[in-house]
Amino acid sequence: DAMVIQNPRYQVTQFGKPVTLSCSQTLNHNVMYWYQQKSSQAPKLLFHYYDKDFNNEADTPDNFQSRRPNTSFCFLDIRSPGLGDAAMYLCATSRTFGEQYFGPGTRLTVT
Amino acid sequence: AQTVTQSQPEMSVQEAETVTLSCTYDTSESDYYLFWYKQPPSRQMILVIRQEAYKQQNATENRFSVNFQKAAKSFSLKISDSQLGDAAMYFCAYKRANGQNFVFGPGTRLSVLP
DSSP states (O other): OOOEEEEOSEEEEOTTOOEEEEEEESSOOSEEEEEEEOTTSOOEEEEEEETTEEEEOTTSOTTEEEEOSSSSEEEEEESSOOGGGOEEEEEEEEOSSSOOEEOOOEEEEEO | OOEEEOOOSEEEEETTSOEEEOOEEEOSOSSEEEEEEEEOTTSOOEEEEEEETTOOSOOEETTEEEEEETTTTEEEEEEOSOOGGGOEEEEEEEEETTOOOEEEOOOEEEEEEO
16 A cells, blocks of 8 residues: 555654654655644644755754655654654655645654 | 634544534635544544535535535534544644645544543
């Protein structure tokens, strides 16, 4: 089945230690998104790629970076995680005109 | 900027009964999409139903239907014959037809009582 895959599902990192979360898709969608979701809140968009074009939200901290080496893969790099970055990170994809499909998320814990 | 409001932080419904979740949005666009997403506890966000603004007919997916009132900028979700598996956070979302960003409402937590 076509899907959005996130690895790892659970990630524990130390305060200040860089961490990378990955997302892959078999849907061949041209748009990929990264969201941060904290408990019982709506997902907060960090950035998205429209094809190769990177779009950063104005309030996304500089601590967060992203890479999209090809259509199928997208990475979220957190350069120096703080305690406030502990959250669920959701990857999603969509076509230009259409709904989003979400991955299962990566729960990040910062110790 | 577009905004999406869900005025009911929590709702509950008896199993087999019907419940309606409210959503209003603000936009100056005439062409857009609206969505309802479901996120069960500790589980994946999935699409429940979508509505294109240019369509007057309300979307329906099995037990889920919407009441889309374009002039009032209202987009409510009706769940009929509620089941225990319907318990989840429900998010209303908006997307401009020619844009890529989805704007989410704050969510409504639905509990289904046996």
